[in-house]
Amino acid sequence: MNVSVFYLSLSALISSTGATLFVSALALSLFSLDSSAVKASGVYIAQFLPVIFLLPLAVKICDSYTVRGGLVLIEILSAICAVCMGLCVDADWLILLYFILFVRGFLELVTKTFRSVGVKKFTGPSSLGRANNIVMGGSFVGQALGALAGFILVSEVTLLQIAIINGFTYLISALCCARMASADVVRETMPSGLNSSLAGLVEIKKNESLKLNFIYLSLSVIVFQSYNQIARTWIPLAWLDLGLGKGIIGEMVGCVGIVIGLLIVNSFVPSNKNNKSLAFFSILLTSSFLSAPFVSSNSVISLFFYFFYMVLFEISLMVSMNGVLAACPTHRVASVMGLFYGFSFGGLTIAGLLIAFATDFYRLPAVSLVLSAVALIFLFSISFLLVWSRDKTSTAKPG
Numbered sequence: 001m002n003v004s005v006f007y008l009s010l011s012a013l014i015s016s017t018g019a020t021l022f023v024s025a026l027a028l029s030l031f032s033l034d035s036s037a038v039k040a041s042g043v044y045i046a047q048f049l050p051v052i053f054l055l056p057l058a059v060k061i062c063d064s065y066t067v068r069g070g071l072v073l074i075e076i077l078s079a080i081c082a083v084c085m086g087l088c089v090d091a092d093w094l095i096l097l098y099f100i101l102f103v104r105g106f107l108e109l110v111t112k113t114f115r116s117v118g119v120k121k122f123t124g125p126s127s128l129g130r131a132n133n134i135v136m137g138g139s140f141v142g143q144a145l146g147a148l149a150g151f152i153l154v155s156e157v158t159l160l161q162i163a164i165i166n167g168f169t170y171l172i173s174a175l176c177c178a179r180m181a182s183a184d185v186v187r188e189t190m191p192s193g194l195n196s197s198l199a200g201l202v203e204i205k206k207n208e209s210l211k212l213n214f215i216y217l218s219l220s221v222i223v224f225q226s227y228n229q230i231a232r233t234w235i236p237l238a239w240l241d242l243g244l245g246k247g248i249i250g251e252m253v254g255c256v257g258i259v260i261g262l263l264i265v266n267s268f269v270p271s272n273k274n275n276k277s278l279a280f281f282s283i284l285l286t287s288s289f290l291s292a293p294f295v296s297s298n299s300v301i302s303l304f305f306y307f308f309y310m311v312l313f314e315i316s317l318m319v320s321m322n323g324v325l326a327a328c329p330t331h332r333v334a335s336v337m338g339l340f341y342g343f344s345f346g347g348l349t350i351a352g353l354l355i356a357f358a359t360d361f362y363r364l365p366a367v368s369l370v371l372s373a374v375a376l377i378f379l380f381s382i383s384f385l386l387v388w389s390r391d392k393t394s395t396a397k398p399g
Contacts, residue, residue: 004122004180005131008067011176012115013138015075018169019108020146022082023047024251025154025162026089028233047105047345055342058109059200062334067118071111071177078107079170086163109341115139116337120330122181129322130266136318137262144255147232151251200335203328209276210336212386213323216279217340219382220320222347223375224286224313227368228254229348230355231293234364235306240299249303257307261314269319279323280383282316287375294365 061070081104088097115135123131153162204211236242236250269278289312292305328336358367 002122002127002131004118005134007176007179008115008118008122009135009138011071011075011138011173012135013142014169014176015078015111015173016139016142017146017149018082018166018173019078019104020143021149021153021169022085022146022159022162022166024147024150025159028150028154029159047101047108054106054109055338058106058113058342059335059338061110062113062117062338066182067114067121068177068180068182071114071118071180072174074107074111074114075170075174075177078104078111079167079174081107082163082166082170086160086166089163090158090160105345109338109345112139112341113334113338116325117333118180120325120328120333125326128325129269132322132325133262133266133318136321137266140258140262140314141255144251144258148251148255200332200339203332203336204339207327208386210324210327212276212383213279213320213327214336214340215382215386216276216283217317217320217324218344218347219375219378220283220286220313220317221344222351223371224290224316226348226351226355227290227371228310228313229352230359230364231306231368234359235293235302239294239297239364240302242299249299250306253303253307254310257310258314261311262318264311265315265318265322269322276323279316279320280379282312282319283379284376286312286316287372287379290372290375291365291368294368 065073081100085097085100085104088094088100116132119128119132119135150162204214232250232254240250242249286309289305289309292309293302295305296302324336324340325333355367355371358370
């Protein structure tokens with residue numbers, strides 16, 4: 001394995017574990033007060049808001065620094081934010097807490113974009129998909145482990161102590177980033193800020209393969225991740241009524257589902273091919289299984305279907321993301337992935353709020369049925385429109 005890819009993956013694993021540890025513990029604490037999905041998901045949504053306003057700045061940073069130098073700096077700043085959030089919780093300064101969550105959301109946007117640039121820069125075409133599976137796998141497994149640890153620690157230690165642990169994970173991640181190759185970026189003259197974001201839009205518009213994979217990837221994140229932000233606590237605590245202590249089972253099931261999904265993609269999906277058809281069918285299946293956990297209130301049956309949903313979610317996410325990176329030119333990765341994280345996080349903000357409010361009024365089983373129908377309609381509509389547009393363009397050209 002490429003040494004830089006190894007340290008990038010290790011950094012993603014450690015950083016994501018600590019970050020999700022604190023946020024999940026905070027969300028669980030808020031949810032346990034009055035079972036409000038809005039309050040619990042608000043912790044996540046606060047971190048998605050910066051992308052609506054600060055996307056050009058994030059892209060400019062990623063175009064101005066090397067992957068190693070940029071990630072080290074961002075992880076150190078994230079460590080400072082983590083400790084400050086713990087102090088705000090301890091002092092009951094909730095407004096300041098949400099402001100720092102906003103700042104942390106921006107840092108997370110920059111971090112994710114840097115990682116995508118690093119995958120493209122540190123690997124060749126033949127190993128791109130496998131490298132992305134490893135790096136994103138580290139991130140996703142870290143998120144699952146962090147949520148799992150959040151369930152364990154939230155009733156054992158204070159949120160300030162959890163925030164300090166989070167701060168240390170960021171610093172360890174920075175040390176891992178410092179071990180990556182230093183001369184990772186040799187940049188040509190590039191547009192910056194808003195112009196760089198527009199350059200990404202132009203690239204997506206003219207590149208049909210990139211466009212379709214970009215839409216599939218955005219759909220996977222906006223629909224499936226926003227749903228899971230609610231489901232990960234609602235299913236074990238509200239649907240199955242397991243209680244805060246046993247609610248950890250839901251996180252364990254989700255964690256295993258993520259790992260299995262990653263292993264399937266890494267073992268059976270060619271890393272150097274564009275799998276648009278596989279992306280389509282995996283999203284189709286994931287959309288169809290959104291409501292599956294609610295076919296029964298039996299814990300084993302419900303959690304089995306939740307596990308199966310998480311496997312499908314991970315497959316659809318990784319296949320479409322690998323397709324985006326494979327189709328995107330190296331010098332446009334920061335712009336395109338910055339746009340993806342900006343668009344998807346903005347969509348998560350809107351979708352997360354709508355799902356949370358709807359869940360509080362109508363409960364998640366009914367909401368999941370509507371969400372599944374919306375996802376399927378959009379998937380078929382956009383796939384048909386893009387294929388129809390491509391066929392119309394090709395027939396219009398002189399033979």
